[in-house]
Amino acid sequence: MRRFFPLSVLCLLAAPAAADTLIVGNKAEHTVSFVDLETGEEVRRVETGRAPHEIAVSPDGTTAVVVSYAEAGYIGNTLHLFDVATGKKTGVIDLGEHQAPHGLKWIGGDDLVIVTTERSQDVAIVDVENGTVTASLKTGMQGSHMVALSPDVRRAYVANIGSGNMSVFDLPTGEKVADVTVGAQAEAVTVSPDGREVWVGSNGERKVVRFDAASLEQLGTFDVAGVPIRVEFSPSGQHVAISHFDRAEVIIVDASSQELVATVDLGEADLAVPVTMLWSHDGSKLWVAATGSQAVAEIHASHWTINRIFAVGAGSDGLGYSPLDTAAD
Secondary structure, eight states: OOOSSOGGGGSOOOOOSOOSEEEEEETTTTEEEEEETTTOOEEEEEEOSSSOOOEEEOTTSSEEEEEEEEETTEEEEEEEEEETTTTEEEEEEEOTTOOSEEEEEEETTTTEEEEEEGGGTEEEEEETTTTEEEEEEEOOSTTEEEEEEOTTSOEEEEEETTTTEEEEEETTTTEEEEEEEOOTTEEEEEEOTTSSEEEEEETTTTEEEEEETTTOOEEEEEEOSSOEEEEEEOTTSSEEEEEETTTTEEEEEETTTOOEEEEEESGGGTOOOEEEEEEOTTSSEEEEEETTTTEEEEEETTTTEEEEEEEOOTTEEEEEEESSOOOOO
16 A cells, blocks of 8 residues: 555654744634734734634744635635735645545644544545645544544544544544544544543533544543533643533543643623633643634633633634744734
């Protein structure tokens, strides 16, 4: 079986120490916001494709890739590229038959991204530099929505909302390893920094299921009070953040014991519908997109309280960050 990309891309670049720009996809107004993390101010807002749900930033921080997903009366099939330093759009990649791109991750230190294409029931590998789809990995499942990668980027874990399961792929060969049952409306998926565990949220059953990343055996499950629409390991692996969009809160659990560490009530700050979350590289901050409030909350991990709130566009959802500054308008 041929490899879809050289093994050299399986080596991750060292992460920058801090991020200076937060990039936000505003899915209700089809724009992208660039927020200066020093001042907390939005320095630029730029038009992008319709329904910009998810964002991936290149390891060197220079390029942001934004999906054009789907909404009522529209099914997207494009990725939109932005130069972070200027905030300007630099290109559009046509995915052809691969429709409704959503979950998005950069693969290692090369020019490849992996994107779920929900309507097509597959996952596309895209060369960002050349603007081409280099491979298609079929899930054959309904609602292939979010994707997470193992730390060595040899495996991809895809949560399938409609099928209530997770598809697992070996990336060097492109072969599907397994389809693993999770629970109704499996959506959120995250991998521990040590690569040993995969956690998947079941929206329909309000639970999070833990799997052994190698054997794919279930390690355990625990119930949550809200809909666990996103689940994200902290960089240290000590904590896991879970956003409950129906309760306007984010909970923090201990990764080892799964015991509740803290509950951050976003409703007290008039923030609604928390969805996408992003940890800073050092784990000191957690950014949470409040889709219902045109805002992003910055939670300080030392005391689990909201430190700042950034005003952005309508339908704020996808998040990415870069160590580069974006030039103001």
